[in-house]
Amino acid sequence: MSSIDEIVLPSPADFHVHVRQGAMSRLVCPAVAQGGIHTAYVMPNLVPPITSTEAALSYRDTLRSISPDTEWLMTLYLGPAITPDEIRKAAVAGISGESESTRVPAGVLGSGIEDYGVYYPVFKAMEEVGMVLNLHGEVPSDASKNISVLNAEKLFLTHLRKLAADFPKLRIVLEHATTAEAIECVSSLPSNVACTITAHHLYLTIDDVAPQPFHFCKPIAKEPRDRSALQSAIASGNPKFFLGSDSAPHPLASKIPSIASAEVPPSPCAAGVYTSPILVPLVATLLESFGALDKLEGFVSAHGRRFYGVPAKEGKEVRLRRSKGGDKVTSVMKGEEGVEIVPFWAGKELGWEIA
């Protein structure tokens, strides 16, 4: 493997990315292409969330105006506003070759499968029009049931299995899996169920997260055995597993607890790890670290595109070359209006760079 010094990837895609709004959006949208990504599947959790076709198209216009060369694929945020009619409308709007998908956020998930019942007509409509259901697979923490961020994903898998059984033709993605149990579950389900894996969960464990707000995200990185399971899923070449970075920028002030006012307890930090500006080189570096560099193309270019039916455009290749060393990842990115972000891997060196 060490003899390879260049890799050509056909049009890498990130099937789960947060690109925000306003000044933050203007800083992070260009970083998507900078990180080697051509196609970005954009999360709808804005303020307010994207819950209509019109809002999704308007948001896409904004993203295109910032970064016209990136292919932006839009999603809707599951909630009361999402009806079967809205789903059919989104499908009819049928934006050339791109998916309008619905994402279930953890926040509206509820604590039992009963809560999904409400959305069954929506899921049925999605199944009919061929939209993809993206699931943030965590049940809410509940101390009385011993549910915490540690077992929230494992306990969600029952719901995933039931949805997969009830909607055998609905394409479902378990987003940003973090546990050995999730990998095993997705592997065992039919081909309509796939799974995204982030770059940072291939590297972090709970030991790295606990003392470092910049490593805190949801789902939280778990035990070494879980990290190994994610790595093995990629190393196996199973096309169910593909890149969804969950790259989620937060202003510096949201990541570092505020203690300015003696009247206020220190704020907990926002959940999110920001990987966009280094994404493809980082993924290459990590896959090489566990001997899966030969699976890079499948993981970042092929599997996700095939699952979503979003083929690569001709001539959109990304060329990676081995880093000569000495270049460190930027510690702080600065945008307009005082926006500052600390990217993942800040101050460290990557094994690969974009040529």
Place this chain on the structure above:
Amino acid sequence: MSSIDEIVLPSPADFHVHVRQGAMSRLVCPAVAQGGIHTAYVMPNLVPPITSTEAALSYRDTLRSISPDTEWLMTLYLGPAITPDEIRKAAVAGISGESESTRVPAGVLGSGIEDYGVYYPVFKAMEEVGMVLNLHGEVPSDASKNISVLNAEKLFLTHLRKLAADFPKLRIVLEHATTAEAIECVSSLPSNVACTITAHHLYLTIDDVAPQPFHFCKPIAKEPRDRSALQSAIASGNPKFFLGSDSAPHPLASKIPSIASAEVPPSPCAAGVYTSPILVPLVATLLESFGALDKLEGFVSAHGRRFYGVPAKEGKEVRLRRSKGGDKVTSVMKGEEGVEIVPFWAGKELGWEIA
């Protein structure tokens, strides 16, 4: 319970506290008494660590010069410098009614029971002279064995059981227990094995720690079931369980990641939660929250003193009264030389206060 508005405690003791050196020490030593504690069992992990009787006595002189009214009990830091001779010397120095104890820090623990073999002659000498062995019960993280901060304490219990069996007359304290398994293990062992419990582990779970550096400590707070087990151990009134706050102040800059230099990755934050200035009122507030206020005296005044053989001095009572409300815990404590600390519970209200 709600009819009780005043509690009188005979001479509360904290059997595990970090009071540091220099300007930090001058800020935190007086806070021990402020938090209602008369007797403080002081941890030896200074720079350099306390590894001789002379150093322990000199450190005690310093602490006495800062806060003469607090009874300071000293400990030694287990390492190559601690020999059976040093143990006997410490015992002969026999400071009136106080214990010189040896603490096994996590850092020198090694990954297997073989490492304890080296210290068996020391433990034998401690058993003979009646010193107490304080154990930070965590094995080191090791990804290849799936050992992380989550299971480090559970995996230590094998070593605790073996030590208890090999030294049936050695008094051993498992410090700052955080898991249901540790509580069960200590409960099942003979009366020479006891266990300290901190205030913050009665409140926090992993969900509170992950987004908040000021809640990060070692051992890390775990699942709700673990917190319940700690609470139940106290509610049971079992004298094996008593207060050791592990109150561990860190300068603000060590708790909040530094991102000043573009050349340096953000620093991980230091492990430690600082509870000294509010300790006894906090413990009262927490015990009342889970219906164990009637066990407060045993937990903070009686059980630990009995185990260590350090009786309360006459007339040293602490009077708690129910808070009238409106007073918030200080967000930032400021000392000399720019030292700043954020205490646990900052900005929140306590149910009890010292009269």
